[in-house]
Amino acid sequence: MPLLRLAPPAILRDDPWRTWDGTGPRPARGPVIVPRDRLADLAVRPLGVDLAPVDDPADLRPHLPDLALVRLHFAFPHDGRPHSQARLLRARLGFTGELRAAGALVLDLVPHLELAGFDSAELPALEEGDLAILARIRLPRIYAPEAGARSIWRARHAAGGGEAEP
Amino acid sequence: MSVFHMTHKDEPAARPGGRRAGTARIAVAHRLTDGRVVYLAASGWRESLAEATVAHGDPEAEALAARAARDAAAGLVVDPTLVEVTVDHGLPVPVRLRERIRALGPTVHPELQRDPDPRGGRRVPL
């Protein structure tokens, strides 16, 4: 499955990461994504981890220095929980590696993934034409500072000014 | 994806193979482009209730539901439902008040009401 890299403009790339489901032979080298409860078992790098929507990202704290990727799963397209997990990983835990979305994703919600700070998304059956759709339906900014460089409030008050226009 | 929506969970007519075998049913839906209420007729989806194809018994109802589901999957209509009717002088009259209001338009705006039988002049009683 080709991987969607979200940094605009979105592009399709081969996915260098493999997934180990915790059974079968242990992977000898990375990059590999593993179940949360098998993190301690592996010394391979780069290392990634799967989080379910109900998992608490704070549980990853001891492993964060070893992690290059966290994959968050959407149980259904309008599942909001991974968005809170993404915020917690970035803002509270200081995770700077790759944030990946997986699960029941639909193309039309990708703009929200991008705003939430996801770097990549595993979408089924993507076609080249979908990239043009993504370019058309992009949401460039929201207000809150969590959007980083894409925060309207940050832009408005960057120079301490009030009514600065973009 | 389920294209066949149940509008009311205890509405027997919503089930193609409902318990009440032998009842008469028609298919109602919304036209995708404008949301208007339309009925499945021999010639396709029509605004007038009078033209609706009446299915008698379960095999006919299932065939009607299958046509409706196909048209929903094709994007012609949204939320197709089978509704129970009685046939009065050839005019299918929905059993439930909700469906009679759907056929007539809002009862509080006489000027916005529609004629369920524009050619025949038959009335749907509220």
Place this chain on the structure above:
Amino acid sequence: MYRYDAHDRELVRARVRQFADQVRRRLEGRLDEETFRRLRLLNGLYLQLHAYMLRVPIPYGTLRADQLRTLAEVAERFDRGYAHVTTRQNVQFHWIRLVDAPAVLERLAEADLAPIQACGNSIRNITSDPFAGVAPDEEVDPRPWCELLRQFLTLDPEVHFLPRKFKMAVIGARRDRAMIRAHDIGIRLWRDDGRVRAEVLAGGGLGRTPMLGQRLREDLPAEELLPYVRAILRTYNRFGRRDHLYRSRLKILVHDLGIERFRAVVEAEYAAGRDPELVDLGRRELARIARHFASPAHAVDAAAEEARLAADRRHDSAFDAFVATNVLRHRHPGHRAVVVTLKRPGAVPGDLDAAAMRLLADLAERHSFGEIRTTHEQDLVLPHVRAGALRALWAELAAAGLATPNWRRATDLVSCPGLDYCQLATARSIPVAQELARALAARGLDRELGELAIRISGCINACGQHHVGHIGVLGLEKRGREAYQITVGGSDAEDAALGTVLGPALSREEIVPALLRMLDLYRARRRDPRERFLDFVRRVGPAALREVIHAPTPARPARDPA
């Protein structure tokens, strides 16, 4: 009045562009209905009984004259010439075609209106006191805070996909004119030695399982509202139930955890997640927004205005009656706020045609600094009218049938669209409202009954807010027929209460006579004319009304438990 700047416009335009693309792909068959349905709901487009409905949030109920004119234009060009004011201070169009939706959204965006998150499981319109910036008892103007929260919670991915819809209300006075205890989050701003504090309530809501909000904080420093609200929403987003439609509102989470545990979780999240940059930006953004809400220039000769009004009232009894019911004191001397009820007896509560919208826009420009407010009672307010201009305003309203002197009287009744329009309804509510209002008007009871809040819902989802009506009517379907259940003793004010059900439901034919018998009993047995119906119910208890509801014979003397 808030006006978009280039940033706001860019955001709304991107959203309109996005939805236009989605509509086009849906029409071309490249987007399935289930995916599209969720997208259109988050853009305010809902499929009702007869057609698509477009809900346009009126942010905290504040509307500019040019915006009202835009709504009139949409009503005429894209709908059937009218719009409907809802119980959440929104405006709905009931006949929008999907193919027109992108053009409608573009037209609305030109007037700084956007149906973002008007439906669906996200933050809905934040409602407020329709007399914000006007009421003499106001401690803090809630509008800048509402706008700050509106921006904060618009399209933010973390609150765009909640377990269920989420309703918030903010007020800035002791008197609650926005029923904050019936909201997922209710906020009351107050002043403590010049500092603004916030009482924060959570877990209220009507619907299938009505609950009143409970207090989380009494005196949160108001500049902490953004991180605190973020903490509540994050707690809800992470831990709210998503497995059952009827168990997924915040009120259920608060109820299941208990307010103490819920508060502990929220406080822990707030303490861990409080971002100083968010607080700082919020403070600066609030200051920027507040400049939009500077009080309009009210410099008048107050004594002359008052003298003119007093003289006008003496000369015209109809005008005098209107002033007595529909005109409120204003914080600025020589001014008044005027309520235009959309409740001429027999009218559809909340409906407004394009001509009336244009007239009100003109009147607002001439008499009210171009401002109009919507209320959760489905009425409109012209908030800043010179006392000396009231009679001229009233004359124009009266000529258009918009000067019914019934604000907060029995005939100012609230009704959801009910089974005449709504997919979810189980019975009609508007015809009951019409029949009841006509009967009350025919008997001339409005003046005698005094303050009386009658609220009618067409199903258990309670958009007509029947639980908090002094008298509530709930429409049900019983054995294929419409049936109506009566509640009494509810209140949506600072003494918020949920009404008590008076026994089994009545038929469509029985409901209005039963309500009239109940009011006859109240008139006969109230302590004095100042005892409101609500106070009467509280004194005698709901049981005293039960038998007259169900008695086929006229009221007879009943036991008085008091």
